[in-house]
Amino acid sequence: MSKIETAFAPASPSAPTTVDLDAYFARIGYDGPRQPTLAVLRAIHQKHPDAIPFENVDVLLGRPISLDPADIDAKLIAAGRGGYCYEQNGLLKRVLTALGFEVTGLMARVLWMVPADVPPRPRSHMVLGVRVPGDDTVWLADVGFGGCVLTGPLRLFSDEVQATPNGDFRILPMAELGGERQVQADLSGKWAATYQVALGPWGDQDYEQVNFYTYSHPSSHFTWSLTAGRTTPDARYAMKNNRLTHRDADGALVEQRDLSADELEATLRDVIGLPVEPAWRPLIEKIVGWGTPA
Structure with a gap:
C-alpha cells in the first residue's frame, strides 16, 4: 500500500455507528447477503441511488439540514425523502461500517459543469473511501452526486477506465495538486470532470460547518x-x-x-x-x- 493510499485510513469515529439495517435495506429493496464483500458493496451502491433520490427541497423551503443520524434516518428512510451528499453518504457510511467495511469520510471539490475560467470553488462534496476487510484496495463510494451519481464503487487509485451499471468513469491523478484524484464521467464519448477528491480523512464532525454553508x-x-x-x-x-x-x-x-x-x-x-x-x-x-x- 502506497503512502498516498495510507492517507485514506479511516478517521477515529466521532460517535458510535447506529443504523437500522433492516429498515435501510427495505428502503432500497436489497435482500442479499450482509457480509463486507465487494459484491455486497456493489449491490448496495447500485440500489441506493435508485431508491433514495438526490434533492434539496428542504433547503428551498427554508428548513435547516440536520446531520444527526436519527434525523437523516427519519427523513431518507422512514419518510421516503431524499437528500444531498452529507445526508446520503453519511447514511451509507454508517451502513457500510455496520456491515464491517472500513470506511473513510473524504472531501471533494466539485467541477461538474463549472467553466474552466471560473476560480476554484471551496471543497464541498462528501464522498467515501471504502476498504473490504483483508484487501488494501481503496474504493470510491458516492451515492450523493445528483444526476451524475455513481452506481458502483470505483478503484480510487486506478487510472484505468472503469465501468459502472450507468456508464464509464476514470480517475486521474493531479500531480500538481499533491496527488489529488479527479473523477471524470464519459458522456457520449467525451470526458467530463465531476469532482476532485482531496487526500486525508474527515471525521463526522468536520462536515457540520460545510453543511451549514451549503444550506x-x-x-x-x-x-x-x-x-x-x-x-x-x-x-x-x-x-x-x-x-x-x-x-x-x-x-x-x-x-x-x-x-x-x-x-x-x-x-x-x-x-x-x-x-x-x-x-x-x-x-x-x-x-x-x-x-x-x-
Whole structure:
C-alpha cells in the first residue's frame, strides 16, 4: 500500500455507528447477503441511488439540514425523502461500517459543469473511501452526486477506465495538486470532470460547518435553485429548476425539456420518486418562474 493510499485510513469515529439495517435495506429493496464483500458493496451502491433520490427541497423551503443520524434516518428512510451528499453518504457510511467495511469520510471539490475560467470553488462534496476487510484496495463510494451519481464503487487509485451499471468513469491523478484524484464521467464519448477528491480523512464532525454553508449561505446554489436526481438501472434523471434532463444508462442524452408547474410536480413524484406534499406547490410554481440557471 502506497503512502498516498495510507492517507485514506479511516478517521477515529466521532460517535458510535447506529443504523437500522433492516429498515435501510427495505428502503432500497436489497435482500442479499450482509457480509463486507465487494459484491455486497456493489449491490448496495447500485440500489441506493435508485431508491433514495438526490434533492434539496428542504433547503428551498427554508428548513435547516440536520446531520444527526436519527434525523437523516427519519427523513431518507422512514419518510421516503431524499437528500444531498452529507445526508446520503453519511447514511451509507454508517451502513457500510455496520456491515464491517472500513470506511473513510473524504472531501471533494466539485467541477461538474463549472467553466474552466471560473476560480476554484471551496471543497464541498462528501464522498467515501471504502476498504473490504483483508484487501488494501481503496474504493470510491458516492451515492450523493445528483444526476451524475455513481452506481458502483470505483478503484480510487486506478487510472484505468472503469465501468459502472450507468456508464464509464476514470480517475486521474493531479500531480500538481499533491496527488489529488479527479473523477471524470464519459458522456457520449467525451470526458467530463465531476469532482476532485482531496487526500486525508474527515471525521463526522468536520462536515457540520460545510453543511451549514451549503444550506444557508447565499452563494450556495442549493439556496436558490432546485437540484434533484435519480438514477435507475436504465436511466439517469436530473432536475435543475424546471429543466428535466434524461440520459440513458450509458450517458447518452435522451431528452431535455422545461416543465410546467403541473409537469414539475408530477416529475418530482413519479420520476424522481419524492412524496410531494401539498405545501410544496407554491415553491414549485416559484421554481418554474426562476427558469433554468445559466
